[in-house]
Amino acid sequence: MSHLKKNKGLIDFLIVGQGMAGSVLALTFIKAGYSVGIIDQPSLSSSSKIAAGIWNPVVFKRLTKSWMADALIPELFKFYQSWERVMQTQFIQERHIIKSFSEEQEKNHWLKKSQGHEPDNDFLDPHIYHDLPIDEHYLLKNYSFVNQAGSLNASHFLKETRSFLKSQCDVLEETFDHKTLQLSADSVTYKSLKATNIVFCEGHLIATNPYFNWIPMKPAKGETLTIYSEHIKLEKDIFNKGFFIMPLGKNLFKIGATYEWDVLDDIPTQEGKDELLNKLNSVITSPYRIESHEAGVRPSVIDRRPVIGKHPRHTNLFLFNGLGTKAVMLAPYFAKQLVDSILHNKPVDEDVDLNRFKNYHPGTSS
Numbered sequence: 517m518s519h520l521k522k523n524k525g526l527i528d529f530l531i532v533g534q535g536m537a538g539s540v541l542a543l544t545f546i547k548a549g550y551s552v553g554i555i556d557q558p559s560l561s562s563s564s565k566i567a568a569g570i571w572n573p574v575v576f577k578r579l580t581k582s583w584m585a586d587a588l589i590p591e592l593f594k595f596y597q598s599w600e601r602v603m604q605t606q607f608i609q610e611r612h613i614i615k616s617f618s619e620e621q622e623k624n625h626w627l628k629k630s631q632g633h634e635p636d637n638d639f640l641d642p643h644i645y646h647d648l649p650i651d652e653h654y655l656l657k658n659y660s661f662v663n664q665a666g667s668l669n670a671s672h673f674l675k676e677t678r679s680f681l682k683s684q685c686d687v688l689e690e691t692f693d694h695k696t697l698q699l700s701a702d703s704v705t706y707k708s709l710k711a712t713n714i715v716f717c718e719g720h721l722i723a724t725n726p727y728f729n730w731i732p733m734k735p736a737k738g739e740t741l742t743i744y745s746e747h748i749k750l751e752k753d754i755f756n757k758g759f760f761i762m763p764l765g766k767n768l769f770k771i772g773a774t775y776e777w778d779v780l781d782d783i784p785t786q787e788g789k790d791e792l793l794n795k796l797n798s799v800i801t802s803p804y805r806i807e808s809h810e811a812g813v814r815p816s817v818i819d820r821r822p823v824i825g826k827h828p829r830h831t832n833l834f835l836f837n838g839l840g841t842k843a844v845m846l847a848p849y850f851a852k853q854l855v856d857s858i859l860h861n862k863p864v865d866e867d868v869d870l871n872r873f874k875n876y877h878p879g880t881s882s
């Protein structure tokens with residue numbers, strides 16, 4: 517493999533898309549000593565730009581650990597903190613998630629899961645706390661904390677990564693035209709760029725990719741609001757009661773998020789806004805102002821696992837997608853796994869390998 521900075525020759529990995537997937541993967545390749553080139557069109561749909569960036573290692577419905585949380589959380593800290601040092605900025609903030617209990621049954625379930633000799637879930641604080649003021653009118657009677665949760669400032673991470681990548685390699689800000697890609701056994705050529713391999717990280721726009729549009733995705737549109745309030749007392753921790761209120765600083769709070777599977781676009785809707793405001797107003801009765809309303813599409817897969825690996829026919833075509841609702845947690849671990857698998861020529865985990873969908877491949881596709 518070559519170790520070029522600005523790509524004056526053959527690039528190791530050309531990456532299409534610089535959302536969370538493309539960003540984390542590009543940095544992981546660079547750390548492993550590979551050269552990369554990026555093609556990303558800033559005006560196209562990107563859920564990373566509007567993601568709340570929360571990581572939560574707990575599934576609230578059953579109070580179980582979320583899938584692979586024990587492995588994903590350490591890798592998350594390692595990855596973002598090491599790039600914070602390189603880029604000399606802050607990307608992540610560890611925060612508790614405040615889980616409110618409205619019923620006795622919920623409280624007992626939490627205690628059962630978090631206490632005892634060998635608690636089922638060590639991300640759950642084993643105590644119940646009382647009387648937390650959320651604003652002047654709302655006192656949270658019973659609550660507890662999820663530990664080792666937090667948030668990534670996703671838009672800041674994308675921006676800083678873009679600048680860093682521009683200093684290291686070619687970054688083309690244009691729409692990738694799949695028809696222009698030329699494939700040969702040992703390289704790919706796109707306009708003036710020649711690479712050994714290409715990785716597609718296009719989020720839900722995978723649907724427009726003729727090489728991978730057979731992957732069974734189940735994208736979910738989501739909406740969030742940002743509000744300004746001088747009355748909400750949350751400073752750092754994230755409030756959760758079937759929706760979240762996340763403090764952003766300077767009296768700003770992110771409220772989210774909705775799920776919708778039928779209309780898949782980035783257009784904020786009145787229904788989405790009403791749904792979020794209804795939930796917010798059930799807690800906050802003090803005045804606030806809506807600052808912004810955003811929408812995006814989560815690239816989820818039918819089995820809700822990432823989808824990564826090598827194309828069944830073309831050995832220099834790769835996919836890194838399917839980060840769904842949990843890009844912040846999943847991307848560092850699985851980018852490393854994809855890079856390690858390429859380095860050591862071993863398959864990625866069965867659960868995430870795109871090969872699990874090989875029967876969906878039309879066979880006649882490009």
Ligand SMILES: Cc1cc2nc3c(=O)[nH]c(=O)nc-3n(C[C@H](O)[C@H](O)[C@H](O)COP(=O)(O)OP(=O)(O)OC[C@H]3O[C@@H](n4cnc5c(N)ncnc54)[C@H](O)[C@@H]3O)c2cc1C
Binds near residue numbers: 570721738844
């Ligand atoms: C409302 C909402 C809230 C969310 N909150 C969280 C959260 O709190 N925590 C969390 O972990 N996740 C969250 N997510 C999910 C998260 O945003 C996604 O999993 C993640 O952003 C997916 O990243 P991606 O890089 O795969 O796709 P995207 O972010 O969509 O990026 C794809 C990139 O590829 C580019 N692209 C695509 N096609 C082309 C082409 N042909 N040519 C050039 N460029 C192209 C696009 O411009 C874009 O930059 C949320 C999502 C939504 C919608």
